[in-house]
Amino acid sequence: MIIAGLMTGTSADGLDLVIAEFLPDPTVGSDLVGADPTTLTVRILAERETPFDDQLAADILRLLEPTDLPLSLVSSVDARLGRFCAEALSELCTDHDLSPDLVVSHGQTVRHDITDGQVTSTLQLGQPAFIAERLGAPVLSDVRSRDVAAGGQGAPLVGLLDSLLLSEVEAPTAVLNLGGIANITVITPGQDPIAFDTGPANALIDILARRITDARQSYDRDGALAAAGTTDEDLLTALLSEPFYGRPAPKSTGKELFHAAYLDSFLEAHPHLGEHDQIATVTALTARTIAEAVRDHDVTTVIASGGGTRNPELMRRLGEELGEGIAVTSTDEAFGLPEGSKEALLMALLGWLSWHGLDGTAPSLTGAIGPRIAGRFTPGEGPLRLPEPLRRRPTRLRLAD
Structure with a gap:
């Protein structure tokens, strides 16, 4: 077909x-x-x-x-x-x-x-x-x-595609998607795969990128805006208090939670921060919450895809949060699958399965x-x-x- x-x-x-x-x-x-x-x-x-x-x-x-x-x-x-x-x-x-x-x-x-x-x-x-x-x-x-x-x-539905691509994996591996929301699939030999949203990927970053550039940019191009700022630890600690992060999998979320008014409820308590420090801090939030979710499952490799992989500042911070013991690669390198095409390919796969009466x-x-x-x-x-x-x-x- x-x-x-x-x-x-x-x-x-x-x-x-x-x-x-x-x-x-x-x-x-x-x-x-x-x-x-x-x-x-x-x-x-x-x-x-x-x-x-x-x-x-x-x-x-x-x-x-x-x-x-x-x-x-x-x-x-x-x-x-x-x-x-x-x-x-x-x-x-x-x-x-x-x-x-x-x-x-x-x-x-x-x-x-x-x-x-x-x-x-x-x-x-x-x-x-x-x-x-x-x-x-x-x-x-x-x-x-x-x-x-x-x-x-x-x-996230992408867990099925991830588990089929990694059917012969030899060590615990996480497949990460960095869209508006971040999600991971954890594939561990001998165990059923699990998948869940970890929290925002680009959702909060994009909000601040639009504000900083007066809507000339809808995202932080090349991570330049975050790279120009410094993470504020007090704001980061406050953001990390969100109950969603501590909930067990399976779990999902979206912009119903991580939206502009939600972000502003935290920023209002830190009025001294400049815009670049704000975006640096929410970029750090994305990296921290992903890394904590990955470490909880003893993962040795992270295979990343999605628009967030094009943000070098986000990927740098994620690498620092994960540490030297966890390798980070891309779907391009691991599977020969362009990062921007993965979720569209998932849709095609779901179509093949449904057409043949198979569970998706x-x-x-x-x-x-x-x-x-x-x-x-x-x-x-x-x-x-x-x-x-x-x-x-x-x-x-x-x-x-």
């Missing part, structure tokens, strides 16, 4: 697209029943990052703030983001002369509500019907809700009462015809050149 994966993350800065070909291991038969490990080979055919236009980006960011907003804005963003995804994917398909059999669109998470550690609802916008109409292919969307309905966190979640990763098939389908230009369900999920994912 050729599957397109579309991902918009908590940084809300644009759309990541991957078109990939999925090839089951021919040595074990078409129903994937046979010798273990069963391997699924994936070849990336095309990839792209497409930034949102200014108005769409601004309206998405409005929806991510914990304030009352008109329902008309929700409806408008749902439609505009759906059209944006359809246009961006159509251009990528045309440029590479590709026609996907299936599209998987994550959409933009605008709410991920949590009460006493339990996710009560999750909402992603980006109407899939526009993609199905434009591309003529069926679309899988709403990939988190079924896990939430089964008592799971619905996030696991209880050890999300805390649900059992594994669940992810998402719901929007038919393409013809009737939806799913193949006979497979009986076994692959145990290994191999990336082909």
